[in-house]
Amino acid sequence: MDQAKHKDNRIWRVRPEWPFLLFLVFVVAAYLGLLLLMVGANVLTISWDEAGEILKDPDIQHSIKLTFVTCTVTAILSVLVSVPVAYLLSRYQFRGRALIDTLLDIPILLPPLIVGLSLLILFNRVSPSDCCWMLAGGFLLAAIFGGKGLVRNVTGGLVVLFGVGAMILSVSERSLEDVVSGVGLPMTFHPLGVVLAQFPVAAAFAVRTMRTTFDQISPRYEEVAMTLGCNRGQAFTRVVLPLAGKGMVAAGTMAWARALGEFGPILIFAGATRGRTEVLATSVFLEINIGNLPGAAALSLLMILLAVTTLLVVRFFVGRGGAA
Amino acid sequence: MSNPMLALEKVTARVGRFVLPEFSLEIQEGECVALMGPSGCGKTTLMETVCGLRNGVTSGRILLDGVDITSLPPGARGIGLVPQDVALFPTLKVRDQLEFGPKLHGWDSSETKVRVEGLALDLGLEMLLDRSPGGLSGGEARRVALGRALALRPRLLCLDEALTGLDEARHTEVLAVIRKMIEREGVTALHVTHSKREAEAIADRVVVME
Numbered sequence: 001m002d003q004a005k006h007k008d009n010r011i012w013r014v015r016p017e018w019p020f021l022l023f024l025v026f027v028v029a030a031y032l033g034l035l036l037l038m039v040g041a042n043v044l045t046i047s048w049d050e051a052g053e054i055l056k057d058p059d060i061q062h063s064i065k066l067t068f069v070t071c072t073v074t075a076i077l078s079v080l081v082s083v084p085v086a087y088l089l090s091r092y093q094f095r096g097r098a099l100i101d102t103l104l105d106i107p108i109l110l111p112p113l114i115v116g117l118s119l120l121i122l123f124n125r126v127s128p129s130d131c132c133w134m135l136a137g138g139f140l141l142a143a144i145f146g147g148k149g150l151v152r153n154v155t156g157g158l159v160v161l162f163g164v165g166a167m168i169l170s171v172s173e174r175s176l177e178d179v180v181s182g183v184g185l186p187m188t189f190h191p192l193g194v195v196l197a198q199f200p201v202a203a204a205f206a207v208r209t210m211r212t213t214f215d216q217i218s219p220r221y222e223e224v225a226m227t228l229g230c231n232r233g234q235a236f237t238r239v240v241l242p243l244a245g246k247g248m249v250a251a252g253t254m255a256w257a258r259a260l261g262e263f264g265p266i267l268i269f270a271g272a273t274r275g276r277t278e279v280l281a282t283s284v285f286l287e288i289n290i291g292n293l294p295g296a297a298a299l300s301l302l303m304i305l306l307a308v309t310t311l312l313v314v315r316f317f318v319g320r321g322g323a324a
Numbered sequence: 325m326s327n328p329m330l331a332l333e334k335v336t337a338r339v340g341r342f343v344l345p346e347f348s349l350e351i352q353e354g355e356c357v358a359l360m361g362p363s364g365c366g367k368t369t370l371m372e373t374v375c376g377l378r379n380g381v382t383s384g385r386i387l388l389d390g391v392d393i394t395s396l397p398p399g400a401r402g403i404g405l406v407p408q409d410v411a412l413f414p415t416l417k418v419r420d421q422l423e424f425g426p427k428l429h430g431w432d433s434s435e436t437k438v439r440v441e442g443l444a445l446d447l448g449l450e451m452l453l454d455r456s457p458g459g460l461s462g463g464e465a466r467r468v469a470l471g472r473a474l475a476l477r478p479r480l481l482c483l484d485e486a487l488t489g490l491d492e493a494r495h496t497e498v499l500a501v502i503r504k505m506i507e508r509e510g511v512t513a514l515h516v517t518h519s520k521r522e523a524e525a526i527a528d529r530v531v532v533m534e
Contacts, residue, residue: 097433165388198414218411220407221407221411221413222378223372223398224405224472225412225413226398226423227398227399227403227404228399228404228476229399229425229428229476230428231397234428238428239413242415243413243414243415280351
């Protein structure tokens with residue numbers, strides 16, 4: 001007993017913590033150092049006169065404008081799609097939820113070239129009738145395996161809708177691109193195609209961000225709102241959406257930044273036609289192709305500045321206010 | 325004896341993997357009943373089932389003032405809820421919390437104003453009406469949640485361990501406020517609690533779930 005008491009009163013030996021701190025600092029310094037060296041390499045390569053010239057080039061100015069417009073449209077579309085998708089996955093339990101969750105990550109995992117190639121084949125080799133058959137088949141599987149009640153009724157209705165649509169559209173052999181061009185929405189090798197090429201990956205990142213946002217908002221708020229007379233939709237719009245404001249800004253930023261860096265799908269699906277479908281990422285590629293490394297470095301630096309500015313602006317606004 | 329305000333007739337429910345065993349209960353109009361029981365016995369599940377937040381009733385009926393509400397949505401039941409975590413809407417000021425229900429139900433503005441100011445006076449919230457939930461103490465937040473639940477003059481008030489986490493002084497204070505409001509509003513109440521002392525202090529009758 002005395003011995004035990006004696007041991008309890010001793011000052012225990014603890015190893016010093018500086019080796020662990022040194023390890024942390026070393027890893028952070030190495031990683032940050034690499035990033036800074038990459039930016040610094042661009043700065044050293046730039047000829048400031050040539051950089052000025054290239055920024056005055058009308059094609060590059062068009063590229064900068066198109067980049068801003070397409071990234072902004074893609075970010076808005078991504079938020080509009082990601083909010084309901086993420087809310088459904090966050091709040092509802094249904095059979096096949098894990099499968100849908102996995103499918104939504106596919107654009108993130110796929111090589112970018114394959115996203116572009118898939119869009120190109122879809123719009124130029126597949127007819128609207130085939131699209132309807134494929135969608136009808138997908139919803140038929142969902143209706144069979146996806147549970148009961150409302151889910152089965154909705155998916156069953158979509159099977160009928162797309163099945164009938166497929167039969168009606170089967171009289172025409174035209175491709176999807178011919179049809180959308182016919183209604184004034186050309187996609188392939190067109191600025192609208194840039195948005196469509198940016199959208200799948202940007203939206204996938206936005207869905208991830210919104211899913212985290214909704215998971216962090218307690219469902220109790222909606223439940224209390226529902227006891228006060230709200231239906232699900234009213235509880236969502238009056239209570240959840242105001243709380244998800246910061247998350248929506250973060251999702252939009254993530255989508256915008258992702259769209260800014262998109263290259264492969266745009267090159268394959270929308271092309272890199274100067275003054276038409278060229279965005280900053282493809283401008284860098286075109287400048288390298290013609291051997292203008294200082295020009296490519298200047299455009300790269302511009303993209304880095306845009307990305308950093310976007311992140312700083314968003315962090316400033318998100319950090320300042322709003323709930324959640 | 326008159327018809328009960330709340331009657332659970334051999335209710336069984338399944339919520340996820342949890343199965344609520346058959347349970348019957350009657351509460352008379354104006355009565356305050358405390359529901360006690362060991363952790364995991366299904367007190368909160370039962371209360372959420374009464375409020376319509378868990379659509380898991382597998383047999384039996386829930387009657388409120390003689391009307392079968394078993395399959396009604398939560399908002400149509402006329403039940404006010406004060407949850408354990410209070411769940412004040414973080415983006416709304418105290419006044420907006422109290423006005424939430426009346427505005428949703430289309431009360432005219434003068435009626436809403438009179439009701440909200442009356443509740444604020446009774447609950448001691450007059451000076452807090454323009455404050456956000458983040459600036460409230462635990463006791464103040466409970467009083468706001470109570471006011472929000474009572475604003476629509478519900479037929480039944482459900483309190484789900486609403487005093488958990490308060491220190492001794494605030495606990496006594498809020499307990500007294502709840503008791504006073506139940507009597508003043510003449511509302512029937514179902515109060516879930518772990519504390520026998522709390523149950524005896526607030527309730528006319530204590531029911532123990534096995």
